Amino acid sequence: MSFDLMVFDPAVAPRDRAAFMEWYAQQTEWSESHSYDDPAVAVPVLQRWFAEMAQHFPPINGPLANPEAEGPEVTDHCIGRHVIYSAFAWSMADQAHSKMRELAVKHGVGFFHASDDQGEILIPGADPVIPNKKRWWQFW
Numbered sequence: 001m002s003f004d005l006m007v008f009d010p011a012v013a014p015r016d017r018a019a020f021m022e023w024y025a026q027q028t029e030w031s032e033s034h035s036y037d038d039p040a041v042a043v044p045v046l047q048r049w050f051a052e053m054a055q056h057f058p059p060i061n062g063p064l065a066n067p068e069a070e071g072p073e074v075t076d077h078c079i080g081r082h083v084i085y086s087a088f089a090w091s092m093a094d095q096a097h098s099k100m101r102e103l104a105v106k107h108g109v110g111f112f113h114a115s116d117d118q119g120e121i122l123i124p125g126a127d128p129v130i131p132n133k134k135r136w137w138q139f140w
Contacts, residue, residue: 037062
């Protein structure tokens with residue numbers, strides 16, 4: 001089991017939680033006709049986000065993977081046209097959440113706490129969609 005977070009293209013994601021969750025389910029069927037380990041398939045805003053994120057959490061697979069890399073920072077990033085879903089080691093949960101959210105804000109992409117079905121959805125220019133109950137990650 002991993003600690004899962006996702007960034008997404010805010011231009012195509014629904015703004016309402018129910019519609020977003022349906023869209024998220026469709027995106028994570030991984031039905032696009034390309035490999036899911038090459039950042040070149042993503043829209044430019046996600047490519048820019050990934051270029052910086054990979055400096056902190058390098059990919060385990062794909063053209064940017066370093067076969068010599070090891071350690072808990074090495075991450076499985078699943079890259080679609082409009083989403084990048086990252087599965088981190090649980091030991092990196094705090095650092096991954098902090099860095100991924102920080103870079104999402106910096107690069108103007110959406111952020112979703114995918115390990116929690118009631119997780120935060122952050123869309124640039126919109127109020128965060130946060131569940132009513134407090135989660136550990138909401139105290140930052």
